[in-house]
Amino acid sequence: MRFAKRVExxxxxxxxxxxxxxxxxxxxxxxxxxxxxxxxxxxxxxxVSEWLETDPAIGKYSLQPGVPALKSAVAGVLAGxxxxxxDGESEVFIAAGxxxxxxxxxxxxxxxxxxxxxxxxxxxxxxxxxxxSGGRPVFVPLSEETDWSLDEGALRRAVTPRTKVIVVCxxxxxxxxxxxxxxxxxxxxxxxxxxxxxxxxxTYDFLVxxxxxxxxxxxxxxxxxxxxxxxxxxxQFAMTGWRVGYxxxxxxxxxxxxxxxxxxxxxxxTISQYAALAALTARPDDEADIKAILQRRRDLLLSxxxxxxxxxxxxxxxxxxxxxxxxxxxxxxxEMFALRLLHEARVITIPGSAFGPSGEDHIRLSYGAAxxxxxEAFDRIELWNAKLND
Amino acid sequence: MRFAKRVExxxxxxxxxxxxxxxxxxxxxxxxxxxxxxxxxxxxxxxVSEWLETDPAIGKYSLQPGVPALKSAVAGVLAGxxxxxxDGESEVFIAAGxxxxxxxxxxxxxxxxxxxxxxxxxxxxxxxxxxxSGGRPVFVPLSEETDWSLDEGALRRAVTPRTKVIVVCxxxxxxxxxxxxxxxxxxxxxxxxxxxxxxxxxTYDFLVxxxxxxxxxxxxxxxxxxxxxxxxxxxQFAMTGWRVGYxxxxxxxxxxxxxxxxxxxxxxxTISQYAALAALTARPDDEADIKAILQRRRDLLLSxxxxxxxxxxxxxxxxxxxxxxxxxxxxxxxEMFALRLLHEARVITIPGSAFGPSGEDHIRLSYGAAxxxxxEAFDRIELWNAKLND
Numbered sequence: 001m002r003f004a005k006r007v008e009x010x011x012x013x014x015x016x017x018x019x020x021x022x023x024x025x026x027x028x029x030x031x032x033x034x035x036x037x038x039x040x041x042x043x044x045x046x047x048v049s050e051w052l053e054t055d056p057a058i059g060k061y062s063l064q065p066g067v068p069a070l071k072s073a074v075a076g077v078l079a080g081x082x083x084x085x086x087d088g089e090s091e092v093f094i095a096a097g098x099x100x101x102x103x104x105x106x107x108x109x110x111x112x113x114x115x116x117x118x119x120x121x122x123x124x125x126x127x128x129x130x131x132x133s134g135g136r137p138v139f140v141p142l143s144e145e146t147d148w149s150l151d152e153g154a155l156r157r158a159v160t161p162r163t164k165v166i167v168v169c170x171x172x173x174x175x176x177x178x179x180x181x182x183x184x185x186x187x188x189x190x191x192x193x194x195x196x197x198x199x200x201x202x203t204y205d206f207l208v209x210x211x212x213x214x215x216x217x218x219x220x221x222x223x224x225x226x227x228x229x230x231x232x233x234x235x236q237f238a239m240t241g242w243r244v245g246y247x248x249x250x251x252x253x254x255x256x257x258x259x260x261x262x263x264x265x266x267x268x269x270t271i272s273q274y275a276a277l278a279a280l281t282a283r284p285d286d287e288a289d290i291k292a293i294l295q296r297r298r299d300l301l302l303s304x305x306x307x308x309x310x311x312x313x314x315x316x317x318x319x320x321x322x323x324x325x326x327x328x329x330x331x332x333x334x335e336m337f338a339l340r341l342l343h344e345a346r347v348i349t350i351p352g353s354a355f356g357p358s359g360e361d362h363i364r365l366s367y368g369a370a371x372x373x374x375x376e377a378f379d380r381i382e383l384w385n386a387k388l389n390d
Numbered sequence: 391m392r393f394a395k396r397v398e399x400x401x402x403x404x405x406x407x408x409x410x411x412x413x414x415x416x417x418x419x420x421x422x423x424x425x426x427x428x429x430x431x432x433x434x435x436x437x438v439s440e441w442l443e444t445d446p447a448i449g450k451y452s453l454q455p456g457v458p459a460l461k462s463a464v465a466g467v468l469a470g471x472x473x474x475x476x477d478g479e480s481e482v483f484i485a486a487g488x489x490x491x492x493x494x495x496x497x498x499x500x501x502x503x504x505x506x507x508x509x510x511x512x513x514x515x516x517x518x519x520x521x522x523s524g525g526r527p528v529f530v531p532l533s534e535e536t537d538w539s540l541d542e543g544a545l546r547r548a549v550t551p552r553t554k555v556i557v558v559c560x561x562x563x564x565x566x567x568x569x570x571x572x573x574x575x576x577x578x579x580x581x582x583x584x585x586x587x588x589x590x591x592x593t594y595d596f597l598v599x600x601x602x603x604x605x606x607x608x609x610x611x612x613x614x615x616x617x618x619x620x621x622x623x624x625x626q627f628a629m630t631g632w633r634v635g636y637x638x639x640x641x642x643x644x645x646x647x648x649x650x651x652x653x654x655x656x657x658x659x660t661i662s663q664y665a666a667l668a669a670l671t672a673r674p675d676d677e678a679d680i681k682a683i684l685q686r687r688r689d690l691l692l693s694x695x696x697x698x699x700x701x702x703x704x705x706x707x708x709x710x711x712x713x714x715x716x717x718x719x720x721x722x723x724x725e726m727f728a729l730r731l732l733h734e735a736r737v738i739t740i741p742g743s744a745f746g747p748s749g750e751d752h753i754r755l756s757y758g759a760a761x762x763x764x765x766e767a768f769d770r771i772e773l774w775n776a777k778l779n780d
Contacts, residue, residue, distance in 0.1 A: 001587050001616065002554070004523065007498045007646045016454045016652055023453075033451065040449030049439040059430030060631045061423065063413075064406045096486055096633065096655050103654045107522075111394045112502075128653045132497075133394065164392070197391050226391065241450045241660030243486065243633075256397045262406055263518045264493045265486045269659040270631030 009131045013124040014354035018338065022348045029377040030369060032348035037370040038238045040275070041287060047278035048271065058271050064262055065254070066094025066246070067273040073280045078248050081205070082218035090251040093258055094276075096268045098203050098232035098245035103129050104257040104264070105199045105228045105247065106165070110135035114164040117155070120356035121324065123173045123201065127356065130167075138163070141358045144326070147315050148177040152186050159194050166191055168217060169201040171208060174355045174364040175324040176317020178208055181215040188220045198223060203232040203245075204320035209295050212318055218248075225250055233272075235321075236290065237279040242272035294321050297367040297374060304378035311385045321367045324352065324359075329388065334360055345384035347377045399521045403514040404744035405754075408728065412738045419767040420759060422738035427760040428628045430665070431677060437668035438661065448661050454652055455644070456484025456636070457663040463670045468638050471595070472608035480641040483648055484658045484666075488593050488622035488635035493519050494647040494654070495589045495618045495637065496555070500525035504554040507545070510746035511714065513563045513591065517746065520557075528553070531748045534716070537705050538567040542576050549584050556581055558607060559591040561598060564745045564754040565714040566707020568598055571605040578610050588613060593622040593635075594710040599685050602708055608638075615640055623662075625711075626680065627669040632662035684711050687757040687764060694768035701775045711757050714742065714749075719778065724750055735774035737767045 015033055022028045039045075051058050065071065068088075075088030086092065095101035102125070110116060110133035118126055120139035130137045140158045142148040168187060170179045179187070191198050200217045208214040217227055232245040247257060261267075298317065305312050305325060314325035327337060334351035341347050341363070352362030367374060405423055412418045429435075441448050455461065458478075465478030476482065485491035492515070500506060500523035508516055510529035520527045530548045532538040558577060560569045569577070581588050590607045598604045607617055622635040637647060651657075688707065695702050695715060704715035717727060724741035731737050731753070742752030757764060 001499065001640075001643060003498055003646050004501045004504075006501075007649055010649050010653060012454070012649050012652045016656075020453060035450050039446035045442040045449070049442055052435040052439055056429035058631065059435070059629060060425050062631060063410060064402070096659070099653075100655050107394060108397045109391065109394055111396075114394075125653060128649070132650070132653050239449060241448065241452060241657070243655060243657070243659040250391075253391060256393050259397055259400050259402050259518070260522070262402045263400060263515060263522050264490055264654055265633060266406075266489050267631070267633070269486070269633040269662055271661060272659055 006132050006134060010128045013128060014351050015124055018342065018348050018350055022342060025342055025346055028342060028346045028348050029373050029380065030348040031365040031367070031374070031377050032350055033366065035240050035368050037368060037373065038290065038293070040238050040242070043282055043284055043287065044237065044239070044275050044278045047282050048275050051274050058274050060270060062267045062270045062273055064267050065258055066092070066268060067270065067277065070094055070273045070277045073277055074246050077280065081216055084221070086248065091248055091254060093247050093254050093261065094268045094273055095245050095247055095261065096265050097234065097243040098201065098230045099125060100261070100265065101230040101245050101247040102126065102199065102201055104260040105230065105249070106130060106135070107133045107260055108253065108256040109165055109197055113162065115160060115162040117158050117163060117166040118356065119169070119172065121174055121352065121359040121362070122167070122356055123169050124354040126167050126169065126201070139356050139358070142177065144315060144358070148172070148175050150179065150183040150186060155187070155190055159190065163194060163196055165197045165199055167199045167201065170217070171204040171319025173204065173320055174322045174350070174352070174359070175315065176320045176322050178212060178214065178318040184215055184217060184220065188223050191223060191226060197226050197228065200227060200229040202229055203235060206236045207291055207294060207321060208319040209298060210318070214319070228253055233276045233279055238290065239275060239279065242269070242275050244268050244272040244276045294367065297321070297369070297371060300371055301365065301367045301374050304374065308382065308385060323365050323367070324362050325365065326362050334363055338363055341381065341384065345380040347380050396522050396524060400518045403518060405514055405740050408732065408738050408740055412732060415732055415736055418732060418736045418738050419763050419770065420738040421755040421757070421764070421767050422740055423756065425630050425758050427758060427763065428680065428683070430628050430632070433672055433674055433677065434627065434629070434665050434668045437672050438665050441664050448664050450660060452657045452660045452663055454657050455648055456482070456658060457660065457667065460484055460663045460667045463667055464636050467670065471606055474611070476638065481638055481644060483637050483644050483651065484663055485635050485637055485651065486655050486658045487624065487633040488591065488620045489515060490651070490655065491620040491635050491637040492516065492589065492591055494650040495620065495639070496520060496525070497523045497650055498643065498646040499555055499587055503552065505550060505552040507548050507553060507556040508746065509559070509562065511564055511742065511749040511752070512557070512746055513559050514744040516557050516559065516591070529746050529748070532567065534705060534748070538562070538565050540569065540573040540576060545577070545580055549580065553584060553586055555587045555589055557589045557591065560607070561594040561709025563594065563710055564712045564740070564742070564749070565705065566710045566712050568602060568604065568708040574605055574607060574610065578607070578613050581613060581616060587616050587618065590617060590619040592619060593625060596626045597681055597684060597711060598709040599688060600708070604709070618643055623666045623669055628680065629665060629669065632659070632665050634658050634662040634666045684757065687711070687759070687761060690761055691755065691757045691764050694764065698772065698775060713755050713757070714752050715755065716752050724753055728753055731771065731774065735770040737770050
């Protein structure tokens, strides 16, 4: 069969390919895909089980923009984030994960050969979504030397008459970089100057460490008419498998996105929307704080990296749950480096090249894994590294 | 914001617009969207609740092609349908509903200006998915006079050098037409003669009435390398809201489709995959037969239509749970007819124009609704019709 150009131009992201390859490596420990080791909290699962018994609507299509009670709860959350009223009816839709929200946003905006600015390194799937749309990803490198800071000159030089969108993932997967208010201000200015839309992926907004503030693009009212913000329940509530997230955007964008949503999945899974509603409304006061857990894991992982200074250098992540160390000592491509780690050390990591041109010579490590797994993975990497010295 | 052509070219299908409009009509009775009135069976919900307590994997991403146990169960079902071995590893992927399977199939095959043959009237979302892909829907009218039979001449005349795909929805939504083995043979011959791919939507394959056989495109081994078959759990197991279905296709197609699946939703909702596994493996012997229930509802709905012969004529559906009556007496467009039924009779129906050019002057009625609802809806339509006579 002859396939469409749009699929020939994309690939399954390495984030997903590595776990598939890892099936052939028994006992591999994963620092790969961003799955928190913790189960979906019991209070959410209990509530879902209760509704499964009592509410037949849980098994049926929801209205296509989402379950009304969830849309209204989400509007409340957004109002808190944005510091203004949010209309759950016209400005929000519930997606099958933040990924579907991002997908609908990009395919709704990007025409053939339109250019999309992506910070580099950045989240692999944004690249694939731009290519799927027929657009051209234009990479804006961040400066590793200065903790992945924004280079305004590089951003401005990347703009052309074909530029249509800037994607801002903040905190940024894979580096854990958090854009400062000043950096966001610069992005906002460029977007206004050149009339660009901004697609914000703020999946990890709840995960910023060391008491650092999280400046959201929602706090810039001057871009309200050009901002599409995408959020997830996956990471904050350990709900990766439920596939539920949401988009907040001007009504005209929601109207377009819903057409794609309808043609692609009809509605977000209803049971997952109920679970999301439980996550937002039924949280007990004594529920464990996932951020405190992940801060401990980050600190552990960084201390283990510190013991491997002959192999790795890194910029400490400020948010999310990834670190993106650069490796030394070897000329291996990041793809080969990750494959050898998988087969020789039995540790799953993601090759940096998946995250854009500046990702080469790095690997992404997730500290979603439990502390014992992080320790076990690093014990294995240390042994492997010792042999690499030979 | 300037939107991409692909979204400006599509619309939310009327199947979804009508329920949204109906929110403003309190007490409206629905013969609209194809939602079986029954709840997801208790044996499935019980099993899911059990797993929610015992298996933390139920809340996490699955491998992207699907939960292995479900893929293997699905391969078993397909082997039964196709009468040959099916490799669950390479020939199957679990989608977020048959809709996502169809979406990935079409966007993986259809390039800008490629032509796709669609039987008319046919399922509204196929049209939107073709337009989304930049393709041109080419409608092949079926003959209402002869029970929506295939007109081989019309099919052949529709083929051009740009034709790439034939979509075959069987049983066909909205008419309930079931293609005969002879008709499928004709479609198969045309596909082979002109080297076309066939995308089969066999969502309703389990719902064929009056002891009539269901001839599946799976029973034509000569098209195995050009056939993409999509299936749903939504209707057979009253699981519309769970968003889980699957694609069966040659491995090269699965490979392409998985790239889209990854970029759009990452994986099908894991909890829904577990529910689908329960549906296939845990069914008690005394579980009510949804087909018997729907056959009774169909017979009721047709008997009510028979009492409205001054308003409607119809072809009795052979499968699925829709009937597609033609209305008389009025020059209203089907859109206006459905809107007046909604506002004046408080009955939700779907305008026929959503299903292609031959759909005009018809409405689609679903008999997924309970018998009391069907009766109530027709009581209202009879009253409305009496006034229409005035």
